[in-house]
Structures are given as C-alpha cells and as structure tokens.
Amino acid sequence: MSQTLTLYTNPMSRGQIARWMLEEVGAPYETVLLDYGTTMKAPDYLAINPMGKVPAIVHDGRVVTECAAICAYLADAFPAANLAPPPADCHAYYRWLFFAAGPVESAVTNRALGFVLPEGRDRTAGYGTFDATMDALESAIATGPWICGDQFTAADVYVGAQIDWGLTFQSIPSRPAFERYAARLRTRPAYQRQKATDSALIAAMQKQG
Known part of the structure; x- marks a missing residue:
C-alpha cells in the first residue's frame, strides 16, 4: 500500500x-x-x-x-x-537543529520587531544577545562544508533556510562564513526545485491580485 x-x-x-x-x-x-x-x-x-x-x-x-x-x-x-546521521554521530545534528529553532528564531524575531532587552537582562532571554547568537551560529557552519561534516542533513535544511532567508532580507548579518554556506546550499537541486515551485506560486498569487 x-x-x-x-x-x-x-x-x-x-x-x-x-x-x-x-x-x-x-x-x-x-x-x-x-x-x-x-x-x-x-x-x-x-x-x-x-x-x-x-x-x-x-x-x-x-x-x-x-x-x-x-x-x-x-x-x-x-x-x-x-538526511540524518547515525545515532553515534548525531550530536551536532540535534544541537544546531534545535539551536536554530530556539535562540536563532527568537533573536532574529525580536530584533526584527524592535524589541530591545533591558540593560543587564540578557540572562533572562534564552539567546542572551543577538551578537552572541550570531557568533554561535557561525561556529556551527564555519568548518563545513555541512553541519555534520561531509554529510548534508536535515539540520542543513533548517539552519540553512534560516541563514539563506536572513541574508536575503538582512535579518542576519552578512559574514563570509554565512555567505559561503548559503552559496553551497543554493547549488542543491532540491533547493532550486523548491524555489522554482514557490516562486511560481507567488507570481500566480500576485497576478490574481
């Protein structure tokens, strides 16, 4: 079936x-x-x-x-x-997948909305500060080519989408490591198929008004 x-x-x-x-x-x-x-x-x-x-x-x-x-x-x-590493090698996979879903998402969203932590209250926020979050995010992809070394995984899809989107809309700062990582992602056939499909759907929606 x-x-x-x-x-x-x-x-x-x-x-x-x-x-x-x-x-x-x-x-x-x-x-x-x-x-x-x-x-x-x-x-x-x-x-x-x-x-x-x-x-x-x-x-x-x-x-x-x-x-x-x-x-x-x-x-x-x-x-x-x-698209997932074996259990013995899944530490980076889970670490950065959930880091992007938690601290990165919160830090980027708060910054985009203009929310500023009160002085001395960075310990209250799960992400600490925006700059510290970006530094940690950079460390996840700095040694490459992928988060789990030579294996491209689902963590690269999720973390990579955050970085790719952030660079496009300037919600994540342009850094050489981010730019190189995004460039690798954009060569993937699956990424290109997704962009072509969703771009065509967006164009059709806009045409309908």
Whole structure:
C-alpha cells in the first residue's frame, strides 16, 4: 500500500522550508495551499494545526507541525535519503537543529520587531544577545562544508533556510562564513526545485491580485 504525504503551506511562509525538505527526501507528496485569515483559520485546518499556521505535513495520517520537527521527522521517515546521521554521530545534528529553532528564531524575531532587552537582562532571554547568537551560529557552519561534516542533513535544511532567508532580507548579518554556506546550499537541486515551485506560486498569487 502506497504512503500518502501532504504538505499544507502558503508559498509566502516558512512552508518553503518544509517543501525544500520534501524535495530533498524525494518522496511524492501533494500540496494544499492555504490563505492567511481564511482557509488557514478554517475548522478543517485547525483540526490539523490548532495554531492555524503553516507549514504542516500529514504522513499516513500522522500530523507534524513546526519546521524543525518536520525536517527531523522526514529524515527519520525516509532513511534512504540519508538526511540524518547515525545515532553515534548525531550530536551536532540535534544541537544546531534545535539551536536554530530556539535562540536563532527568537533573536532574529525580536530584533526584527524592535524589541530591545533591558540593560543587564540578557540572562533572562534564552539567546542572551543577538551578537552572541550570531557568533554561535557561525561556529556551527564555519568548518563545513555541512553541519555534520561531509554529510548534508536535515539540520542543513533548517539552519540553512534560516541563514539563506536572513541574508536575503538582512535579518542576519552578512559574514563570509554565512555567505559561503548559503552559496553551497543554493547549488542543491532540491533547493532550486523548491524555489522554482514557490516562486511560481507567488507570481500566480500576485497576478490574481
């Protein structure tokens, strides 16, 4: 019996990360496009993700939300794609996957929203300071070529999407290590397929007005 795999997304969202991971996996999947404020908040989708946000995937009836979780789940669900290291070598994989989902996401979002920590309260925030977070993020990819050495993994999809997006929209500072890492990511066929698909969907949405 064939497996069913469905991506719920909007092309102008973090759903691009999930699609990239799906393209890396190489398994066939269906796409359901949702609109902000309408179908994304409708009862049918809220039954899948009570947050009313995308992306989400449903794999043979199993629901997974949150981009980092989707990346890790797909790597485990499709081991033939070789997107997760063996258990004995998974320390960097888990470390930086969750670092990007926690401190990086918080630091970048707070900075973009203009939130400034009160003087001397950096210990209160999980990420400490924005600059310290960026320094730590750089250390994850400085020795390369990938987070787990020579093996490209789901951690590179998630961490890489954060860096690639951040450089594009200037929410992450341009540093030589970040630029080199992003350049390597952009040569991957799966990345290019995802960008082509979502860019075409965005163009169609904008044309419809």
